[in-house]
Amino acid sequence: MQSPPSTLFPAEPGSGWCLRRRVLPQHTDHAGVMWHGAYVGWLEEARIEALGAVGLPYSDLSARGLELPIVSLAIDYRQALLHGDAVEVCSLVLPRQGLKLPWHTSLFGPGGVLAATARVELVLLDLSAGPARRRLLRRWPADLDCALEALIKRSPR
Secondary structure, three states, X not given: OOOOOOEEEEOOOOOOEEXXXXXXXXXXXXXXXXXXXXXXXXXXXXXXXXHHHOOOOHHHHHHOOEEOOEEEEEEEEOOOOEOXXXXXXXXXXXXXXXXXXXXXXXXXXXXXXXXXXXXXXXXOEEOOOOHXXXXXXXXXXXXXXXXXXXXXXXXXX
């Protein structure tokens, strides 16, 4: 079963971007609790939707041989999310730290209860010459820098 279309919206100024989702059976374990691995998919979806919302579809990057793989991921689970729960996945993009782009996400369950927090760090790879000749890029393309700057402006400094 496919997930319903994403709903991305700007959060309050200084609060980043939020994605509304619902915990479906495919996201849960046999007890109806959201499976820990399902969070990773929502984190990726939030990043891709946010880039698209500021004018840079991730598919455009991929078509140019550029990818933003995760090099670090940490999730702190605070409150179980259950089958049927409405969830807001709210992300903040922070300025690059060397080669890494930190992305912080908070997941809020029913009643606005903080269910989990996550920190993802990404790097930019150029795969245009093929996977065996991938390169880590220190200089990012102007359109990606502009898109990230637009997202960072939505985040607290």
